[in-house]
Amino acid sequence: MAEAVGERMGVVTALVRSAFLVDAVYADSAREYGLTQQQGQLLCVLMPRSYGMGELGEVLGLAKSSLSGLVDRTAKRGLVRRETDPSDSRAVRVGLTEEGGRLAGEFYAETCRRIERLPSGLGDDERQALADLLARVVRDNEVPPVFMVLDEDQG
Amino acid sequence: MAEAVGERMGVVTALVRSAFLVDAVYADSAREYGLTQQQGQLLCVLMPRSYGMGELGEVLGLAKSSLSGLVDRTAKRGLVRRETDPSDSRAVRVGLTEEGGRLAGEFYAETCRRIERLPSGLGDDERQALADLLARVVRDNEVPPVFMVLDEDQG
DNA sequence: GATGGATGGTTCGCGGTACGAACGAGTATC
DNA sequence: GATACTCGTTCGTACCGCGAACCATCCATC
Numbered sequence A, B: 001m002a003e004a005v006g007e008r009m010g011v012v013t014a015l016v017r018s019a020f021l022v023d024a025v026y027a028d029s030a031r032e033y034g035l036t037q038q039q040g041q042l043l044c045v046l047m048p049r050s051y052g053m054g055e056l057g058e059v060l061g062l063a064k065s066s067l068s069g070l071v072d073r074t075a076k077r078g079l080v081r082r083e084t085d086p087s088d089s090r091a092v093r094v095g096l097t098e099e100g101g102r103l104a105g106e107f108y109a110e111t112c113r114r115i116e117r118l119p120s121g122l123g124d125d126e127r128q129a130l131a132d133l134l135a136r137v138v139r140d141n142e143v144p145p146v147f148m149v150l151d152e153d154q155g
Numbered sequence C: 001g002a003t004g005g006a007t008g009g010t011t012c013g014c015g016g017t018a019c020g021a022a023c024g025a026g027t028a029t030c
Numbered sequence D: 001g002a003t004a005c006t007c008g009t010t011c012g013t014a015c016c017g018c019g020a021a022c023c024a025t026c027c028a029t030c
Helices: A011-032 A037-046 A053-060 A064-076 A098-121 A124-140 A150-154 B011-032 B037-046 B053-060 B064-076 B098-121 B124-140 B150-154
Strands: A080-085 A088-096 B080-085 B088-096
Touching: A011 A037, A011 A098, A011 B011, A011 B098, A011 B124, A037 A053, A037 A064, A037 A080, A037 A088, A037 A098, A053 A064, A053 A088, A064 A080, A088 A098, A098 A124, A098 B011, A098 B124, A124 B011, A124 B098, A124 B124, B011 B037, B011 B098, B037 B053, B037 B064, B037 B080, B037 B088, B037 B098, B053 B064, B053 B088, B064 B080, B088 B098, B098 B124
Parallel strands: none
Antiparallel strands: A080 A088, B080 B088
């Protein structure tokens, strides 16, 4: 019943614990850039383009009211900006400010470096196998683009 | 630069997104049992045995003050109990109440079912390969036993 | 057996997170 | 132009997470 060394870990436990691990790394990295995990996530989502609030809520899995506050706080730090949609004056488009873009880039790069270290015990082929398997899980479950897709540029 | 369909996903993105996915499933499951994610995590950690506060803080990656509050709130719901350590009257041992144990069991089982569905697009051998690779990452990075280790019993 | 540091936890104040309900403003439909 | 619908905000509530300050106990040393 106790955790036996060398015992085989099930896929459920492996998924949950690796998520826990990634979360911790992500939060640590964010903290060092003066961000919360959520703000970091927001910046990363906005890196490629701006989003409407509704869209953004769906991507991040947040209720409208939750997102409103998150954008408020992040805007107060000057990292994000609300722009009115010219085609619909109710709607709001949220985009990075210049400062936000810069910080997002740095935070993203640093976080990538840290996450990349996690599977350093695996060989290149194993790492690729892991990426492929996880990618299928991610795609099968239609995970929104919560983290950028640029890491194919990074070797 | 945009997300091309069929493009190969790097291991970093795959890890981050799968973590995001698992988190969402975990939080959803907790919510349906009237728990927050953190309370669910706490219950799961306590399933095999009771812990001291310090120990528990390390396992969950929380500061002492954060944990104190979490235990308070969870105890107020009758799911967890503080017991004084007979060998050290400063120390506190936190354990599940009967109700907490019952709820933990149900929540754990349901969460496992849901997480298990995530890699349903993989074949048996692929799922096992994924489990093995992730297990190595988890072990290499010394992730604490934040989720139970019993899922080898579940086929 | 007194003293002076470690150690285990709690409390407090602060900012952040997340939600649903209620609301106002704008758009769309008819 | 009335009605319904959508977009987003505000509000109240509960929760989370931290550091700093604090208290009680333990323990090592004298």
